[in-house]
Amino acid sequence: MARTRAQIAQRLTRSSGALSTAALGRMEYDMPWVTELPAEDRSWIGLIVQAGIKSFIDWYRHEEASAPISAEVFGVAPREMASEITLQQTVAMVRLSVTVVDENLDDLLGPDADSARSALNRYAREIAFATAEVYARAAEQRGAWDARLEALVVDAILRGEDEDTISSRASALGWDTSANVVVVTGRLRSEADLDQIRRRAADLGLGCLCAVQGTRLVVVLGGVDEQGRPADTLSDAFAPGPVVLGPVTRSLADAKISADAARSGLRVAHGWTGAPRPVAADELLLERALASDRAARRMLVEQVYLPLRDAGGSVLETVESYLSGGSSIEGTARALFVHANTVRYYRLKRAAELTGLEATDPRDCYTLRIGLTLGRLDVREL
Structure with missing residues (x-):
């Protein structure tokens, strides 16, 4: 006589321990990485395999009623398992466990094996979806946590928190x-x-x-x-x-x-x-200094005024004369009683080497003018 689902499930329950042991043995043989895991992680894998087989038996006994498979199977393991073992590794373990159970159904159930095998194939599909759901949820939670932590790091940088934090x-x-x-x-x-x-x-x-x-x-x-x-x-x-x-x-x-x-x-x-x-x-030191950025103001003075002041050789005098004289090489030369080439090729060239600013460039000229003005105002504070 054909056995009922409850009777077949009872026979599977009596053999669940042997099935779990056989599945774990195959894992250690076919998946060397399992043996390299810490003992604690291997014990969690054993619990997952046992829970998976038990879940299948219950699922089969109740005529494949919908049930929260992910909670039953993966709920026995800590959340950290999703970061220790990859999705690909978990899928391989599930596939091997299903294969081991399938290979033993004939010996366990005889003529009733086909009924259980058909249900096992459907269960394998359900457990695959459950596995993907577990990892998707873990990735979502990890992503949300990482985003919050990332925002905290950036905020700590902007507020200048201590280095260790x-x-x-x-x-x-x-x-x-x-x-x-x-x-x-x-x-x-x-x-x-x-x-x-x-x-x-x-x-x-x-x-x-x-x-x-x-x-x-x-x-x-x-x-x-x-x-x-x-x-x-x-x-x-x-x-x-x-x-x-x-x-x-x-x-x-x-x-x-x-x-x-x-x-x-x-x-x-x-x-x-x-x-x-x-x-x-x-490159925005000029605008920042005009907007009362004290750090930019100090940097502009240190970049423009101090190097020219300390250069000697009338470099500062020449630059100031050039700026106040309409940016004319010849006019600056006449004002200082020197040759135009002395202004162009020696003093202004020297000023460019010291400050990185070309007096003949309109924006650099403006920067030099503001830098020298700020230097005369702030030099006593430096």
């Missing part, structure tokens, strides 16, 4: 704390995809931390060279308008310097109508 949080995100760092900021696109920015940075070999602050997007990039490259290639990730790169710093702990300069530059970048995109914060 920043380093420990960044290390949890896999950040290389010894890499050169630059902070880039600009307006946020309405359809901004932070994951896409992270993927592009990864393709460039850069570490990436993103955070949204109101209408601004702040991106911290690690692994750049001394000039901040290739961070300048990510400007199209921002909305139209200025994109400012802070100065390169040696580590994430010092990134506040870069962040402060970048944010200061973004506030005043509209003051330079011909600014490139992206523009370095140090």
Whole structure:
């Protein structure tokens, strides 16, 4: 007589321990990586296999009624298992467990094996979906946690928290704390995809931390060279308008310097109508100083006034005369009673070497003028 599902399920229940043992034995033989796991993780795998076989038997006994398979099977293992064992490895374990049960059905059930085998095939499909659901949920939770932690790291950088706090949080995100760092900021696109920015940075070999602050997007990039490259290639990730790169710093702990300069530059970048995109914060020293950025004001004095003052050889006098005399080489030469070539090829050339600014360039000329004025005002404080 044909046995009922309850009777077949009872026979399977009596053999569930042997089936679990056989499945684990096959895993250790066919999957060497299982034997390399810590003892605790191997014990969790054993519990998952046992729970999976028990879940199938219950599922079969109740005529394949819908049930929360993922909770029954994977609920016995800690959440951390999803990060220790990959989805591919879990799928391989499930497939092997189903194979072992299938191979033993004939010996266990005889003529009733076909009924159980048909149900096993359907159960295998259900458990596959349950496995994918578990890993998808774990990835979603991990992504949400990483996003929150990432925002905390960027906020800690902007507020200048202590190095240990920043380093420990960044290390949890896999950040290389010894890499050169630059902070880039600009307006946020309405359809901004932070994951896409992270993927592009990864393709460039850069570490990436993103955070949204109101209408601004702040991106911290690690692994750049001394000039901040290739961070300048990510400007199209921002909305139209200025994109400012802070100065390169040696580590994430010092990134506040870069962040402060970048944010200061973004506030005043509209003051330079011909600014490139992206523009370095140090190229906006003039606008930042005029907007009362004390750090920029000090840097401009140190870059312009002090080198010219200390150069000797009438370099400072020549530059001031050139600027106040309508930017005329010949007029400056007449005012100083020297030859025009002395002004052009010696003194102004020397000034360019000291400051990096060409007096004959309109913007550099403007920067020199403001830098000298600030120097005369602030030199006593330096």
